[in-house]
Amino acid sequence: MDETTISDEDRIRDGFAGQRMVVVPRPVVRETLTQPVTSRLLVTDAGFFPHAARHGRSRPDGAHQHILMVCTDGSGWCRMPGGRHTVERGDAVLIPAGSAHEYAASASDPWTLWWMHVIGIDAAELVQTAHASAAGPVSHLRDPAPVASLISQTVDALDMGTAGGALRAAGAAWHALALVAANRRRVRGPEPSSVERAVEHLRATTPKRTSVEALAALVGLGVSQFSALFREHVGVPPLRYQSDLRMARARELLDTTDQPVAAIARSCGYDDALYFTRQFTRTHGLSPTAFRQRAH
Structure with a gap:
């Protein structure tokens, strides 16, 4: 060099x-x-x-x-x-x-x-x-x-x-x-594997969304190689994993707080409460309100 x-x-x-x-x-x-x-x-x-x-x-x-x-x-x-x-x-x-x-x-x-x-x-x-x-x-x-x-x-x-x-x-x-x-x-x-490092970053930065390109650069891999490794070791693509993390946070807030659905949407990285509701319903089969009321 x-x-x-x-x-x-x-x-x-x-x-x-x-x-x-x-x-x-x-x-x-x-x-x-x-x-x-x-x-x-x-x-x-x-x-x-x-x-x-x-x-x-x-x-x-x-x-x-x-x-x-x-x-x-x-x-x-x-x-x-x-x-x-x-x-x-x-x-x-x-x-x-x-x-x-x-x-x-x-x-x-x-x-x-x-x-x-x-x-x-x-x-x-x-x-x-x-x-x-x-x-x-x-x-x-x-x-x-x-x-x-x-x-x-x-x-x-x-x-x-x-x-x-x-x-x-x-x-x-x-x-x-x-x-x-x-x-x-x-x-x-x-060193820890590239996927382990990426997962640690995603957990630390939830609910912010990180692009696949930025994740690959973070761990020093090309986008295609990183995406394939991530899916192989985690079982889902990086963006799906990020959505799962945000939905897990939403479930936690719905179960443990009285925050309005719109506030929970913002806390989980969704600016549009209606879009958040559609995504939550698609994932869980229940709307956020119904999910919160399920145990009552």
Whole structure:
């Protein structure tokens, strides 16, 4: 993997097919840094770059924020004052704020990255702890999917564009950084299966729906291969499994709360209560109201 195969002029920052990226406006960042909780840890940027051919950045003066990158497929490299490091599938890279750095995707096997930029006292302490644990900026995660999943949740939260979204993003980011800091692994070893990692992500993010393409990228597989493996091991396609999770949540709420059906629909990820009722009836043979009344 020769870093000279991609010239500085040919590197690109973003614009990859299927990418997701949220950049919080800097006036909003300054305001949010004055609020409780987010003054200690704030996510300013986050995203997902699948198969990011020609991706790369050079920051001789470093960035204003700490940077976490998680590679779930492909490979690349990064260079910091301590030297050059190869980055492969399952590796997490932590770059402290103000540290000069350069990184790029492999020309022959470009990486898929989940990434975020964070600032605040808690962020600085977590990054420092992670560096001490790994004895450097790169550590290998036995299972990168939980950290990638948390970054995905961070992107979703920032997309809300609200103070509550900033808080949710801060919580997910804190958890992601803590997992990397607690990792203490620099060597590669057996990993959970791709299907196990995908199922864990879906359970953690219910009722949000995740596309099959995003799930496949999360675990570093092609869409066709992932879909076939998921159906083989779980027994149903990924989208059906997500619907089953949401319906399980709906049954729980119908049995344990007095919430209106419309509120339960929203809690389970359905904006349209009528569509939710049709789906529930098709699945259970009873409408939500009849299901709730069945034991009375």
